[in-house]
Amino acid sequence: MSRVHAPRGLAELLALRADLPGAALMAGGTDLVPRSRARGGLPEDVILLQDVPELHGITSGKGLLRIGAAATHAALLADPRVGRGLPVLARALACLASPAIRNMGSIGGNICTASPAGDTLPPLHVLEARVELAGREGVRELSLAEFILGPGRTALGPGEVLCAVLVPRPEGFSLQHFEKVGLRGAMAIAVVSLAAMLRLDGRGRVAEARLAWGSAGPAVVRCPAAEAALLGRRPTLSALRAAARHARAAVRPIDDLRASAAYRREVAGNLLLRLADLSSR
Amino acid sequence: MPQEFSQIDRRHPRNDALPKALGLERFAADHYPEGLLWAGARRAGIPHARIRTVDVSAAAALPGVVRVLTRADVAGSNLQGIVHKDQPVLAGDKVRHCGDAVALVLAVDRETLARALSLVRLDLEPLPGVFDPAQALKKGAPLVHEGRRGGNVLVRASIRTGRGAAVLRECPVVVRGTFSTPMQAHAFIETENGTARLLPDGTLEMTVSTQAPFRDRFEIAQALGLDPMRIRVVAPYLGGGFGGKDGATVQCLLALAALHAGGRPVKMWWEREESMLAGYKRHAARLTYALGADRDGTLRALSCRIVMDSGAYAHLGGEVMALGMESAGGPYRIPHADIRGLCVYTNNPVAGAFRGFGAAQTAFAAERMMDRLAEKLGMDPLELRLRNALRRGDRNAAGVTMTASTGMAACLEALRAHPAYAAREAWKRAAPPHARRGAGVAAACIGVGYGRGLPDAATARIELTETGTFRIFNAVPDMGQGNASAFALIAAEALGQSPASFELVQPDTACCLPSGSSSAGRTTYTYGNALVRACGALRDRLLVRGAMALLADDTADLTLAPGAVRHVKSGRAVPLALLARMMILEDRTATAEFVMPVTPDATGGKGFVIGFPHLLFAYAAVLALSEVDELTGAVRVRRFVSATDGGRVLNPQGFEQQVAGALIQGMGWALSEDVLTREGRILNPDLSTYLVPTAADAPEVDCLAVDSVEETGPFGMKGIGEVNLNAALPSIGAAVQDACGARLDAAPLTPEKVLGARPRRARRTP
Amino acid sequence: MTIRFLLNGREVACESAPDRRAVDLLREEFGLTGVKEGCGGGECGACAVLVDGSARLSCLMLAAQLAGRSVVTVEGLGTAEAPHPLQTAFAEHGAVQCGYCAPGMLMAAADLLARDPSPDREAIAGAVSGTLCRCGGYGKIVEAVERAAEAMRPGPVRKALRKKRGGA
Numbered sequence A: 001m002s003r004v005h006a007p008r009g010l011a012e013l014l015a016l017r018a019d020l021p022g023a024a025l026m027a028g029g030t031d032l033v034p035r036s037r038a039r040g041g042l043p044e045d046v047i048l049l050q051d052v053p054e055l056h057g058i059t060s061g062k063g064l065l066r067i068g069a070a071a072t073h074a075a076l077l078a079d080p081r082v083g084r085g086l087p088v089l090a091r092a093l094a095c096l097a098s099p100a101i102r103n104m105g106s107i108g109g110n111i112c113t114a115s116p117a118g119d120t121l122p123p124l125h126v127l128e129a130r131v132e133l134a135g136r137e138g139v140r141e142l143s144l145a146e147f148i149l150g151p152g153r154t155a156l157g158p159g160e161v162l163c164a165v166l167v168p169r170p171e172g173f174s175l176q177h178f179e180k181v182g183l184r185g186a187m188a189i190a191v192v193s194l195a196a197m198l199r200l201d202g203r204g205r206v207a208e209a210r211l212a213w214g215s216a217g218p219a220v221v222r223c224p225a226a227e228a229a230l231l232g233r234r235p236t237l238s239a240l241r242a243a244a245r246h247a248r249a250a251v252r253p254i255d256d257l258r259a260s261a262a263y264r265r266e267v268a269g270n271l272l273l274r275l276a277d278l279s280s281r
Numbered sequence B: 001m002p003q004e005f006s007q008i009d010r011r012h013p014r015n016d017a018l019p020k021a022l023g024l025e026r027f028a029a030d031h032y033p034e035g036l037l038w039a040g041a042r043r044a045g046i047p048h049a050r051i052r053t054v055d056v057s058a059a060a061a062l063p064g065v066v067r068v069l070t071r072a073d074v075a076g077s078n079l080q081g082i083v084h085k086d087q088p089v090l091a092g093d094k095v096r097h098c099g100d101a102v103a104l105v106l107a108v109d110r111e112t113l114a115r116a117l118s119l120v121r122l123d124l125e126p127l128p129g130v131f132d133p134a135q136a137l138k139k140g141a142p143l144v145h146e147g148r149r150g151g152n153v154l155v156r157a158s159i160r161t162g163r164g165a166a167v168l169r170e171c172p173v174v175v176r177g178t179f180s181t182p183m184q185a186h187a188f189i190e191t192e193n194g195t196a197r198l199l200p201d202g203t204l205e206m207t208v209s210t211q212a213p214f215r216d217r218f219e220i221a222q223a224l225g226l227d228p229m230r231i232r233v234v235a236p237y238l239g240g241g242f243g244g245k246d247g248a249t250v251q252c253l254l255a256l257a258a259l260h261a262g263g264r265p266v267k268m269w270w271e272r273e274e275s276m277l278a279g280y281k282r283h284a285a286r287l288t289y290a291l292g293a294d295r296d297g298t299l300r301a302l303s304c305r306i307v308m309d310s311g312a313y314a315h316l317g318g319e320v321m322a323l324g325m326e327s328a329g330g331p332y333r334i335p336h337a338d339i340r341g342l343c344v345y346t347n348n349p350v351a352g353a354f355r356g357f358g359a360a361q362t363a364f365a366a367e368r369m370m371d372r373l374a375e376k377l378g379m380d381p382l383e384l385r386l387r388n389a390l391r392r393g394d395r396n397a398a399g400v401t402m403t404a405s406t407g408m409a410a411c412l413e414a415l416r417a418h419p420a421y422a423a424r425e426a427w428k429r430a431a432p433p434h435a436r437r438g439a440g441v442a443a444a445c446i447g448v449g450y451g452r453g454l455p456d457a458a459t460a461r462i463e464l465t466e467t468g469t470f471r472i473f474n475a476v477p478d479m480g481q482g483n484a485s486a487f488a489l490i491a492a493e494a495l496g497q498s499p500a501s502f503e504l505v506q507p508d509t510a511c512c513l514p515s516g517s518s519s520a521g522r523t524t525y526t527y528g529n530a531l532v533r534a535c536g537a538l539r540d541r542l543l544v545r546g547a548m549a550l551l552a553d554d555t556a557d558l559t560l561a562p563g564a565v566r567h568v569k570s571g572r573a574v575p576l577a578l579l580a581r582m583m584i585l586e587d588r589t590a591t592a593e594f595v596m597p598v599t600p601d602a603t604g605g606k607g608f609v610i611g612f613p614h615l616l617f618a619y620a621a622v623l624a625l626s627e628v629d630e631l632t633g634a635v636r637v638r639r640f641v642s643a644t645d646g647g648r649v650l651n652p653q654g655f656e657q658q659v660a661g662a663l664i665q666g667m668g669w670a671l672s673e674d675v676l677t678r679e680g681r682i683l684n685p686d687l688s689t690y691l692v693p694t695a696a697d698a699p700e701v702d703c704l705a706v707d708s709v710e711e712t713g714p715f716g717m718k719g720i721g722e723v724n725l726n727a728a729l730p731s732i733g734a735a736v737q738d739a740c741g742a743r744l745d746a747a748p749l750t751p752e753k754v755l756g757a758r759p760r761r762a763r764r765t766p
Numbered sequence C: 001m002t003i004r005f006l007l008n009g010r011e012v013a014c015e016s017a018p019d020r021r022a023v024d025l026l027r028e029e030f031g032l033t034g035v036k037e038g039c040g041g042g043e044c045g046a047c048a049v050l051v052d053g054s055a056r057l058s059c060l061m062l063a064a065q066l067a068g069r070s071v072v073t074v075e076g077l078g079t080a081e082a083p084h085p086l087q088t089a090f091a092e093h094g095a096v097q098c099g100y101c102a103p104g105m106l107m108a109a110a111d112l113l114a115r116d117p118s119p120d121r122e123a124i125a126g127a128v129s130g131t132l133c134r135c136g137g138y139g140k141i142v143e144a145v146e147r148a149a150e151a152m153r154p155g156p157v158r159k160a161l162r163k164k165r166g167g168a
């Protein structure tokens, strides 16, 4: 039988965290519980984040949205600052798992799980989001790339908690897109996914491109060469095809139950072509 | 003259719908008898091994563990199986697939049970295994069951009609193909479960999620050395079955546990992963076909070889194959055929009954061959089918004569007349960017009932209750198909009462009468027919008793009106409630038998035990409209239109449920469902890796019923639960090919396969 | 530990291990077997209940998480005497086959209608897309939710009345 702790504030949480280094943090539990079940049970101590108010709010600061790590996917979707303000993230949230899981699961849980298929990760990468970690010693900030080290591995220190995700408000990115390729219409883990943000100049040419792929390597894959290939060009099929070639060279996918590496590689490139339909509308 | 009905062919909500929607209906899984123990099986975990020792000492020593049982504790034959008894309750000498049970634990709660199961120490000596039929058929291949004359061949059967496959040489047009279909999991949401208790008088009382409570008694009795008449099985509404709860799942293990529980009730409920591991599956199949025709499209000859993977045990392998072979040539006239079938043991998960029952596999091959033929002849696929469609009096490729209602042509004509059929080209042209659209047609048929070799019988029981309402003793489990509600409707029609005046008792071997299993499209047909007769007998009885009460000397002057027996001329009536009080239970009860007629065709073919041929068939023609994403290869079915011949429709709502449900289950099999194994181990044992369709995948479905009456059926119906499933995969396959040119003969049609199979010219993405 | 919460509108308390699965607590301690289990891993949606008004999966929740919350199961949505419009619509429009998915479907639908009283078919399908119906009854399920939403929306008379009151 596990002990379940329900701290009521961040200070209490950090104290517990320091006292119980082996304890598992549980936000929505949608990763922790099934994973523990497969391993034969929950850890001896479980610390619930549900009653820690500091981890739940969404606040806007100077050019920044600060999202509490335990904010649920549903809460984010319902907030116009995400729902309308960050379409690339909102699209990913809208197809993450199922509505009930979105009512439970948190953005912090999605990040800390560090799954190559985590749906919020490619959007957070192109949004250039940072994470805020708190420990007894204080607070530090890391980029997502610094925080996620590999499948299931993060830079979270002992005694630390992921407090918030800091998302700079994107300016001028008129084209934001997320697409997940799954094996069915809902409740599908990403076989490969693409998050894209394009900033276009007055003549419709790409002034800045940010592209990130999920399930295409041990962590989210960025591809500067593909981004560069789009610069100064309209996002036409031929420009996107050129970028796609770079993308296919950059991804490091694996074979698994859902698809082969070769398929993932091909589709990682193909997904870029969808941007042509979007920008022509 | 068209018959006038008061209840039949009208939309009725099902009797079970509201209680289920209120959460009040108790499924087997919802029973938690006071003081229960939890039972669970330790499974082999490796596909083929000799058992050296099963050390239960550590498990038995765990506080909270009541008993740990092994093969040595089984007193009977230890063998389960519906026809061939080859599956041990607890494996003693060797294990033949990963899901074989080797020890059975009883514990006070689930946590203790789980720990104890992990403490059972198995010393297994791995043996080389066989993991596909081709490997199993090789000379010198490891034997799944030693000492059998046929080696790894469970059943070898053949059917030859006319001059056989030799006629292919005379055909001006011949098409060939090799197809494969995957193992499919039933994946009912209520997994296999039940409760059991040994009563002080020695009766074993069980409540099980089962499709065949009457057969269960005998199976349990034989395996465990008990008196079948001391076993009572109750089968509440099932949370899905689809064939996967036909035959022993928890039954024997649970009964064994109850025998050793000191009179305490025992509950066993398989977790999802255990259900995947130990539950039955649809047989994976490989089908090699050649089909010959004249230049005008008239079919002449068929040659086919069907190989099915039975997994470690027989279950209904032979019977599944028989049905597949019977409709191997599809719903068409083919005068000359050679149909050969092999059902083969391997060390894979156990295959068994599944909606579509063998005919689903052959329909894929047969229909895609028809498409290929149409392509070669430059004919319209629907017209080609219509030209060859079986009509009453025709013989199919297996030599079975269609002597009963045969609506295949009517189904195809109804489909052709549907607006979506005419509009398909316009729909295709309106494809969004990066999408290609296609339309595909398939026709399918399936035998209804057990077929020759086994009486397909039911005995209905109905009673007038003390309060003047009626009680039907349903004896065939309702796994969701709605037969129980259909029975209320049938009885309401037969007795001229309102459906609300019927109460349904669900199958219970203690008070319902043996009526076979819930399967084979026979459930409503066979029991329904018996019920019509029982209602007739009850009506006659009530008229006689009513005559007494009304002092009428001729029952011909009386009618059974809603709630009363009425004297027609005088208008005087005696309420049933009053009448009931004057009758003892026996007097208020009527029972009647029905045995399904059999085809006059002799049991054709070689190698069949039971299940061939059939008298009755259900038919369907299906149009699938599908969209293929050119960037990902993902297929979405946007719409199905189905035209079905299931005889007269009893309740349009129930009809639509069955048609759409079968199509969506078939669509899952076509697109995403595939039990993946490596060396006999299941790689996708849960519902996030084994992918059944969600609401976001479900297309619009139009369900048409053609005008048809099956004279032998209750009010003209015949079973329609399965046939549409068989048309889903081939129609989607045709639609995908029409959309993007990808011709895929190995299901499922995953995005990866579709993307890879597009012909070169289609590959250049626009 | 003692866990107190509001269950189908009534205050309840029970002794439970804090890490017991909520689904087991509800089914076994409170006899609310309308809460179904189909996978135990968040994959089928059968175990959904409303927690503080939003649909959650009781197989992934621990008993301790219920403390101080309001929990509604299918039994609390409506009763035999006064079924919820969703329950009535499910029964009438053929959304129930084996019915094992129905409670989870109803919870997902109730959550949706609380947020969006007039969803279109696509929104309904999306809202129930985490609840598997192996009987394949999605078309009728979506239709039933549509019908229930209609029945629950204030009709023209009620709408007019409300407007009037608001204006006064």
Ligand SMILES: Cc1cc2nc3c(=O)[nH]c(=O)nc-3n(C[C@H](O)[C@H](O)[C@H](O)COP(=O)(O)OP(=O)(O)OC[C@H]3O[C@@H](n4cnc5c(N)ncnc54)[C@H](O)[C@@H]3O)c2cc1C
Binding pocket: A024, A025, A026, A027, A028, A029, A030, A031, A032, A033, A034, A049, A069, A070, A095, A096, A097, A098, A101, A104, A105, A106, A107, A108, A109, A110, A111, A112, A113, A117, A118, A119, A120, A156, A160, A161, A162, A163, A187, A188, A189, A190, B688, C041, C042, C043
């Ligand atoms: C059926 C099913 C389908 C799913 N489908 C998807 C999908 O489509 N896409 C997808 O991306 N994911 C999916 N998931 C995974 C999961 O739902 C998400 O990753 C979710 O965002 C996890 O959030 P949570 O709050 O539930 O995490 P939890 O389970 O509570 O936690 C996950 C991990 O993160 C740690 N953690 C959580 N919060 C913090 C914090 N603030 N600080 C430090 N550590 C923390 C926990 O200790 C734990 O190790 C699915 C899960 C299930 C069960």
Ligand code: FES
Binding pocket: C036, C037, C038, C039, C040, C041, C042, C043, C044, C045, C046, C047, C048, C057, C058, C059, C060
């Ligand atoms: S039982 Fe909870 S989601 Fe399946």
Ligand code: FES
Binding pocket: B189, B239, B240, B480, C095, C096, C097, C098, C099, C100, C101, C102, C132, C133, C134, C135, C136, C137
């Ligand atoms: S009605 Fe059977 S699972 Fe939905």
